[in-house]
Amino acid sequence: MSAPQSARSTVRRAPHRADYDRGVIYEVLDSALYCHTGFVVDAQPYVIPTIHARVGDTLYIHGSPASRMLRVVRAGAPVCVTVTLLDGLVLARSAFHHSMNYRSVVVLGGGREVVDAEEKLAAFRALVERVVPGRWGRIRRPTTAEFARTQVLAVGLDESSAKIRTGPPVDDEDDYSLEVWAGVIPVEQHFGAPIDDPRLIEGLSPPSFP
Amino acid sequence: MSAPQSARSTVRRAPHRADYDRGVIYEVLDSALYCHTGFVVDAQPYVIPTIHARVGDTLYIHGSPASRMLRVVRAGAPVCVTVTLLDGLVLARSAFHHSMNYRSVVVLGGGREVVDAEEKLAAFRALVERVVPGRWGRIRRPTTAEFARTQVLAVGLDESSAKIRTGPPVDDEDDYSLEVWAGVIPVEQHFGAPIDDPRLIEGLSPPSFP
Structure with missing residues (x-):
């Protein structure tokens, strides 16, 4: 299955490296722990790191710049969400051919604030579960006040x-x-040994990480 | 030394986490292997991964989207360059307080295409040297044609x-x-064992990586 190419989502530089297959796009999005979201305020682009989760064909993002970002999105402005996984430094014999091995996905589109309670809860769940599968069932769920205070795009x-x-x-x-x-x-990302919270009650073990 | 704060470069969300000290900003920029550059075309923001190098108070970027990005920059449009280092997953007892430990820098400004030959060569050198110190002295330098074909912002x-x-x-x-x-x-980035180019001539050793 391929994402329909629009003129603006067509990769222009090094098009032989482009891929519009939805499976490839899913895999890159699902492998990255965070994304960078771009939006525009008064003609100035802003690029902010946020966390994301994919549910089917929808990408949910949630992060610190929520206020400014959401103000823009409410006004119907377009966003760009980019995920990049750096896989290696490519050292050539000439300066010109030095490069990086990477996998990146660029998503263009109009953002939408998630207001439906069921969809919003599912997005919260996905945001937690993608980082630590099974964790949603163990932690305290959002209160009504927390739910209202947190915005998801x-x-x-x-x-x-x-x-x-x-x-x-x-x-x-x-x-x-x-x-x-x-x-x-090669450039590799590893998880280090879990660091217990200083106030952790006794007898609890950290989740296992790959 | 602090970067002068403008209204738009002032961190709005979680301002207690903000830092305008130039030394801190330098360290984050210099620690990251790549950045994300945001620019705007026809009201649509684009966010593209590129490599970067800092020389004094100037950030040089260079990467695949050069054509579209440079067309915009030549027209005087603003850019946003963001660097993010993910340091850890912060697992709280409630969904609401889950977070990430990270260091990020956001640079706003008008981009400028580097046309001065001396500055451009220095930028190329910095882009190579920051990844592998000492490499510039060993590789083939850019030809006049390569020099002209490569754009630096x-x-x-x-x-x-x-x-x-x-x-x-x-x-x-x-x-x-x-x-x-x-x-x-903790989330850590490591370099793996160097992979020789299949056509590498005999007797050459890879650079040592930390």
């Missing part, structure tokens, strides 16, 4: 594209004989 | 701010007695 994936670079550097033919190390330095 | 740090969250979750007082594990799962 929904963006559809109709105008989305992925861009992926993998593999070794691509050098100019003449440069392959240069005595310069070339290759890829 | 400069953004000053006059309107910049950092936002940092550290430490354990902050739960509601009543929730501390809940039998729910709470604390921080």
Whole structure:
């Protein structure tokens, strides 16, 4: 299944690295722990890190800039949500061909504030569950006041594209004989050992992390 | 030294986490391997991952979206460059207080295409050296054609701010007695073992990575 390409969601630079397959887009979105959301206020773009969760073909975002971002979204302005996973540093033999291996997704669209209580609760749940599966069943759920104070933004994936670079550097033919190390330095994300809250009551174990 | 705060670069959400100290801003910018650059075309914001390097009080960015981004910048439009380092997942006892530990910097400003040859070469050098110190002296430098084909954007740090969250979750007082594990799962970035280019000539060793 491919996301319908619009003129503006079509990748222009290095289009051979573009992918509009919805499965690829889902995988990148679901693998990233946070995204960057762009919105415009008085012609100035703002790009803010937020957390996100995907439910079907809808991306939910939630984060610290809620007030300014939501004010804009309420006025019907478009947003851009971008997720990037850095996989490696690509060291070529020439300065020009240095690159990065990465997977990124760019989602364009009109944001929508989630006001339906059922959808909003499902979004909260997804935001917690995607980070720690099973956690929603153990924590204290939002109170009515918390529920009202927290805003969630929904963006559809109709105008989305992925861009992926993998593999070794691509050098100019003449440069392959240069005595310069070339290759890829993988970049990996790991979880460290859990740090107990200082006020944790005794006998509780942290969730297991991959 | 603090960056002068403008109304629009003042952090609005959770202002106690904001920092306008230039040293803090430098450290976050210099620690990140890539940034997200926001720009606006026809009222639609775009957010694109690019690589960056800081030289003094100027941030240089360079990346795949060069054409569309530069077309906009040439027309004098503002940009937003955001860098985020995720340090940990903050698991609270309530859904509401779940959070992330992170360091982020947001830079607002008018971008400027770097056209001066000396500044452009220095920017290229910085973009390579910041990833692998010492590499600029070993690789093939840009040809005149490559130099002309590659665009670099400069953004000053006059309107910049950092936002940092550290430490354990902050739960509601009543929730501390809940039998729910709470604390921080550190998120760490590591470099993996270097992967030689398949066409690497014999006897070359990769650069050492921390």
